[in-house]
Amino acid sequence: MPDTPEDHLSGFVIAVDGPSGSGKSSVSKQVARSLGYGFLDTGAMYRALTWWCLEQGVDLTDQDAVITTAERFPLSIGTDPDAPTVTVGGTDVAAAIREPRISTNVSAVAAVLPVREILRVLQRRLISKAGRATGGVVAEGRDITTVVAPDAPVRILLTASQEARLARRSKELHGAADAGAVAATRSQVVDRDRADSAVSEFTVAADGVTTIDTSHLDFQGSVEAVLQVVEAARA
Numbered sequence: 001m002p003d004t005p006e007d008h009l010s011g012f013v014i015a016v017d018g019p020s021g022s023g024k025s026s027v028s029k030q031v032a033r034s035l036g037y038g039f040l041d042t043g044a045m046y047r048a049l050t051w052w053c054l055e056q057g058v059d060l061t062d063q064d065a066v067i068t069t070a071e072r073f074p075l076s077i078g079t080d081p082d083a084p085t086v087t088v089g090g091t092d093v094a095a096a097i098r099e100p101r102i103s104t105n106v107s108a109v110a111a112v113l114p115v116r117e118i119l120r121v122l123q124r125r126l127i128s129k130a131g132r133a134t135g136g137v138v139a140e141g142r143d144i145t146t147v148v149a150p151d152a153p154v155r156i157l158l159t160a161s162q163e164a165r166l167a168r169r170s171k172e173l174h175g176a177a178d179a180g181a182v183a184a185t186r187s188q189v190v191d192r193d194r195a196d197s198a199v200s201e202f203t204v205a206a207d208g209v210t211t212i213d214t215s216h217l218d219f220q221g222s223v224e225a226v227l228q229v230v231e232a233a234r235a
């Protein structure tokens, strides 16, 4: 019988979850580079679907319309950590999916449970494809350790205090982490996490998931902490 992603994932899978601004995306990408593995940013998939719904004029409060759009979602996503690509219907949306209008609306799309199931199947396929191509993959998001790849040999919850996460995102968006910049960033971190928590648990590690608190680590320290967990799992 042919292998399907529903049966088991191909390659060595490193699953990483965590709240907004914890460093999941940047740290996972660097870990994938270090190991010569693929990298899957599942948040980019939810963002791309949100972009596509808005492009199609779909009312995001109409869950049936969002589900129908997800069922015919012409997504193509690359898993090379040095050249991550996201296209929808042939349009490069890598920059557009980072715009505030997407960040503001993505949680509404991610809250639709049948949409999550559609993306889960797609994500397992992408993980297996990347795993076959490079021997392994680092996949990050909010439900990778628990729902998408609970069978991964390495599962990590990458976290940090709210203060640290706000400061990081604030520096990234506004170039500073003073009170004004942090206040301007708060909704992007705190409100989005609150909305996303309704459908995924990404603040408390599930059984068998290793928590790495990066509050007092710099970027390289966070990468090394993840690599140590990977090494221990392989020993």
Ligand SMILES: Nc1ncnc2c1ncn2[C@@H]1O[C@H](COP(=O)(O)OP(=O)(O)OP(=O)(O)O)[C@@H](O)[C@H]1O
Pocket: 018, 019, 020, 021, 022, 023, 024, 025, 026, 027, 043, 168, 169, 172, 214, 217, 218, 219, 220, 222
């Ligand atoms: N340990 C760290 N110390 C300091 N800055 C960090 C650390 N890890 C990541 N950063 C920086 O914090 C910012 C947020 O990181 P990143 O985008 O990877 O977070 P994320 O968890 O993927 O967030 P989101 O879920 O909102 O996309 C980036 O500018 C990144 O370079």
Ligand SMILES: Nc1ccn([C@H]2C[C@H](O)[C@@H](COP(=O)(O)O)O2)c(=O)n1
Pocket: 020, 042, 043, 044, 046, 047, 106, 107, 110, 140, 141, 142, 143, 144, 192, 196, 200
């Ligand atoms: N596995 C995932 C990944 C992402 N989401 C949702 C929740 C986020 O608000 C949004 C964008 O993700 P980000 O780019 O900030 O990592 O996508 C999810 O529900 N499950």
